Amino acid sequence: MGSVREMTCGRETITETGQESRRNVTINPPHLVSRSEALISETIFRFIPLERVIYLLPIVLFFISLFFGRYMMDPVETFRILVIGSANTFFDWTSTLLSTLSGHQVLLPSFEQTWGVSEQTVVFRIRLPRVIAAMLVGGGLSLAGASFQGLFRNPLVSPDILGVAAGAGFGAALGILVSGNPWVIQVSAFVFGIVAVAVTYGIGRVYHNSSTLILVLAGIIVGSLFSALLSLAKYVADPYDTLPAIVFWLMGSLSSVSNTDIIAVAPPILLGSLCLYLIRWRINLLSVGEEEAQALGLDTKRMTVVLIVASTIITASAVCISGIIGWVGLVVPHIGRMLVGPDFRKLIPVSAILGASFLLVVDDIARTLTATEIPLGILTALVGAPFFAYLLTQKKVGWA
Amino acid sequence: MILNVKHASFSYDGLIKQFEDVSFSLGRGEVLSLLGRNGTGKSTLIKCILNILTLQSGDVEINGRRVSEMRPNEVAREVGYVPQGHRSVFPFSALDFVLMGRAPHISTFSVPKEEDYEKAEEAFARIGISHLRDKPISEMSGGESQMVMIARALAQQPSLLILDEPTSHLDIGNQMKVIATIDRLAVDGIAILMSTHFPDHAFMVSHSVAILEGGRLIAQGPAEDVITKENLREAYGVDICVHYIEEADRMVCVPMNPCSGRGRGAA
Numbered sequence: 001m002g003s004v005r006e007m008t009c010g011r012e013t014i015t016e017t018g019q020e021s022r023r024n025v026t027i028n029p030p031h032l033v034s035r036s037e038a039l040i041s042e043t044i045f046r047f048i049p050l051e052r053v054i055y056l057l058p059i060v061l062f063f064i065s066l067f068f069g070r071y072m073m074d075p076v077e078t079f080r081i082l083v084i085g086s087a088n089t090f091f092d093w094t095s096t097l098l099s100t101l102s103g104h105q106v107l108l109p110s111f112e113q114t115w116g117v118s119e120q121t122v123v124f125r126i127r128l129p130r131v132i133a134a135m136l137v138g139g140g141l142s143l144a145g146a147s148f149q150g151l152f153r154n155p156l157v158s159p160d161i162l163g164v165a166a167g168a169g170f171g172a173a174l175g176i177l178v179s180g181n182p183w184v185i186q187v188s189a190f191v192f193g194i195v196a197v198a199v200t201y202g203i204g205r206v207y208h209n210s211s212t213l214i215l216v217l218a219g220i221i222v223g224s225l226f227s228a229l230l231s232l233a234k235y236v237a238d239p240y241d242t243l244p245a246i247v248f249w250l251m252g253s254l255s256s257v258s259n260t261d262i263i264a265v266a267p268p269i270l271l272g273s274l275c276l277y278l279i280r281w282r283i284n285l286l287s288v289g290e291e292e293a294q295a296l297g298l299d300t301k302r303m304t305v306v307l308i309v310a311s312t313i314i315t316a317s318a319v320c321i322s323g324i325i326g327w328v329g330l331v332v333p334h335i336g337r338m339l340v341g342p343d344f345r346k347l348i349p350v351s352a353i354l355g356a357s358f359l360l361v362v363d364d365i366a367r368t369l370t371a372t373e374i375p376l377g378i379l380t381a382l383v384g385a386p387f388f389a390y391l392l393t394q395k396k397v398g399w400a
Numbered sequence: 401m402i403l404n405v406k407h408a409s410f411s412y413d414g415l416i417k418q419f420e421d422v423s424f425s426l427g428r429g430e431v432l433s434l435l436g437r438n439g440t441g442k443s444t445l446i447k448c449i450l451n452i453l454t455l456q457s458g459d460v461e462i463n464g465r466r467v468s469e470m471r472p473n474e475v476a477r478e479v480g481y482v483p484q485g486h487r488s489v490f491p492f493s494a495l496d497f498v499l500m501g502r503a504p505h506i507s508t509f510s511v512p513k514e515e516d517y518e519k520a521e522e523a524f525a526r527i528g529i530s531h532l533r534d535k536p537i538s539e540m541s542g543g544e545s546q547m548v549m550i551a552r553a554l555a556q557q558p559s560l561l562i563l564d565e566p567t568s569h570l571d572i573g574n575q576m577k578v579i580a581t582i583d584r585l586a587v588d589g590i591a592i593l594m595s596t597h598f599p600d601h602a603f604m605v606s607h608s609v610a611i612l613e614g615g616r617l618i619a620q621g622p623a624e625d626v627i628t629k630e631n632l633r634e635a636y637g638v639d640i641c642v643h644y645i646e647e648a649d650r651m652v653c654v655p656m657n658p659c660s661g662r663g664r665g666a667a
Contacts, residue, residue: 153489278509285500287490292483294452296556297476297504342490345511 054339055349058135058356065131065364071122077115081123084111125259130367131360132266133257137318138328138359139352140269144311145329146336146351147276150287150344151307152212155337158330159315162219162308165326166226167196168319173233173246180242182256185249186264186320193316196222201308211290212304252323252377254363265317272314273352279306280348287344327380328355331388338391358384401425402560402591403449408458410441410448418444419615422458426560426591431582433602433623434595436612437636442595443484445612446564449593451475462560476504480553482563486545491536494548498523501555523554527581543574550581561585563594567601579605599627599640599653611635627653 067078091108098106113120144159152161160166171192175185203218204211237243276283282303285293293300319325332355333347339354340346359376362383366374409420418441426432436442447453449460451467460467462478480501488497501523502516512520524530529547537545546566553561566582567575575598583605586592596602602609602623609626611619613635619626632640632653639656 150490155489281506281511282503282508284492284496285503288486288488288492288497288500291447291452292481292486294472295450295476295479295481295483296500297473299472337490342492343496 054353058139058353058360061357061360062131062135065134065360066123066127068364069122069127069368071118073119073122077119078123081115081119082128084113085120085124087111088113129257129259129262130254130363132262133254133321134360134363135356136262136266136269137254137322137325138332138362139356140273140314140318141325141329142332142336142351142355142358143273143276143348144314145355146333146344146347147283147307147311148329149333150283151304152216153287153289155334156330158326159311160223160326160329161216162200162312163196163222163226164193164312164315165319165324166223166230168193168316169250169324170226170230170233171195172249172320172323173230173237176242176245176249177233177237180245186261189320190316192226193319194312196226197308197312197316201305248375249323250377251375252325252380253366253373253375254322255367255373257321261321265321268313268317272310272317275306275310276314277348279303280344283307283344283348287342323375323377325359325377325380327377327384328359331384332358334388335391401427402463403593404459404461404464405449406459406461408445408448408460409456410444410453411456414456417456417615419612422612422617424610424617424620426593428559428591429586429589430608431586431592431594431606433606433609434593434612435597435599435602435609435627435635436595438597440612441615442612443564446481446562446593446595449562450479450481473504476556476558478559480556480558480561482546482549482553482561482566484564485542485569486537486549488537491538493534493536494524494529494532494540494551495520495534497537497548498552498555501552504556519557520551520555523551526554527551527584541574542569543571543577546570546574546578547581550578554585558590560591560593563592565595565597567596567598575601599632599642602627603651603653624651627651 063075063079066082067073067075088110091110095106095108098108141159145157148157148159148161149155168189172185172189174192175181175188178184178188200215200218200222203221204214207214234243234246237246282298285296285298286300286303286307290300293303315329333351336347336351336354340350359380362379363376365383366376366379403426405422405424408422410418412418422445424432434442434445444453448455449462449467451460451470451472454468462470462475465474467475495517498520499512499516502512502519506512506516521530521533524533527547527550529544529551532540532544532548535544537548540548550561550563550566563582566578570578579601582592582594586605594606599609606623608621609619609623610617611626611631611634618634619631627642629640629642632638632642638658641654641656643652643654644650645652
């Protein structure tokens with residue numbers, strides 16, 4: 001027993017004070033070098049609060065993305081259009097609202113418009129919805145990915161694990177075959193995404209068991225079923241017209257996102273995200289195992305349902321406007337874990353922030369690099385894969 | 401009585417009984433060791449007491465309340481559970497891990513507050529592992545992680561602590577460390593139920609011992625009365641000598657050599 005106590009005491013001194021550790025350097029150099037390096041980086045992080053800086057990242061990128069593009073615009077002018085334009089729109093709305101409420105014509109003052117119609121269109125009709133969409137989709141997918149990785153206790157899980165992407169893909173293909181109307185395609189993608197997850201969960205319930213292993217297996221079953229249905233849809237599609245439309249949809253893109261799309265998908269994505277944010281600490285408990293979580297007083301069944309519903313609504317909403325965008329939901333949570341550690345209290349917000357920033361940058365590249373757009377799903381992997389490979393060589397990965 | 405198990409029976413499939421008509425009780429500051437061969441249902445019984453599994457018949461009462469009528473977080477406020485060893489996927493720091501023990505005291509949409517951090521630190525200090533606070537659990541040795549698991553259970557501020565084979569997979573030094581910790585917690589007034597594969601440990605720490613075999617408690621009472629050659633043969637199917645060793649000042653259990661005598665010991 002004495003030897004055990006000595007051993008643990010010896011370990012304790014390493015982290016205690018500088019003097020103690022220097023004494024240990026002579027005893028055990030390789031171990032200590034890495035330890036003191038870690039200490040140095042810890043002190044740097046204490047002076048530059050990296051965790052706070054991350055939160056500025058999407059704001060900065062938001063403005064840069066607005067004046068960045070094939071139609072080059074002056075940053076200051078862009079900023080003015082954005083601020084004054086939004087103020088004018090707000091005044092317009094208020095005056096209309098007041099007029100209808102009071103029955104009299106109410107005219108609120110508005111700022112003078114010093115820019116042309118084309119700039120107005122570029123900022124408000126083209127770039128703003130696209131930038132917001134990129135942030136919503138990127139942030140949402142990363143958040144859902146991080147939550148699922150916690151729920152399934154597996155860092156290799158992505159938001160597609162329960163079949164939402166396969167379902168949405170088939171839904172979109174069906175929409176393209178049946179009507180081709182963008183609204184029909186989106187609604188169909190959303191509905192089938194939700195249906196796929198509902199079927200997955202239903203299969204889990206049939207076995208009187210909502211254990212996560214059954215869920216994963218059911219997800220594989222449902223995923224392959226919908227993939228087969230998607231192949232069938234492709235097979236019967238017109239090779240000159242609808243087939244390319246299906247293929248392009250599956251590659252993912254934000255090029256056709258409009259303001260009405262944003263208004264439709266922002267509420268579910270934000271609500272789902274809020275829900276996951278609120279239970280962020282409980283995801284810690286889920287991630288140590290179902291029985292332990294129950295012994296700690298967690299109603300695991302209810303929490304699992306809440307998490308799956310919130311993540312699925314987010315993912316289905318994101319996928320229905322963007323198409324299939326892989327990679328983000330898998331990798332961004334890892335980058336988050338490298339920055340702030342495994343604690344979901346920090347990981348949830350940081351994943352959302354990083355995901356929003358990542359997809360924003362990738363989408364900027366997609367729309368500016370070449371004359372014809374590169375599909376987003378291709379670029380996320382092209383940019384993300386080497387970046388992630390680089391990260392893996394640089395820092396300790398956030399799982400055991 | 402803190403824990404009262406009355407005529408408990410359980411079955412996974414409704415046909416084959418895992419155990420039946422199991423009754424025992426446990427008071428403040430008492431340690432009960434549960435012995436029995438692998439697969440005899442010790443862990444199942446523990447999960448029933450925690451209300452993770454539901455009894456087929458009988459009752460489990462904690463502080464006079466039936467667990468089957470309590471919500472999960474109400475049970476967790478009374479009962480701390482140390483499972484058989486933990487393999488975490490994510491490298492939580494020991495502090496984050498012990499904080500999880502505060503879950504039954506924190507509302508669903510809330511996160512740990514100052515008070516919860518204090519309670520977690522108290523739990524560390526209580527069993528003397530404050531130096532492990534910032535170490536990731538994935539980098540811990542078996543002994544260290546076992547102690548952190550005990551700290552997490554203590555952060556729940558339970559009146560009953562249940563440990564499932566707390567000394568398995570540990571070296572002999574860490575085994576004694578865990579046993580000493582259990583003894584100290586019992587002195588502080590916590591009721592302790594532990595399952596174990598070491599009758600020796602039952603001699604050291606427990607006030608009473610129960611042997612589960614074939615779905616029933618074949619013996620129950622003070623260690624000296626229960627841990628006998630006959631009972632151990634019935635429970636484990638091998639011959640084990642039970643002797644008093646003066647130098648150690650306690651009873652010990654020594655299995656007879658089951659080998660053919662070609663080993664070095666026979667020479």
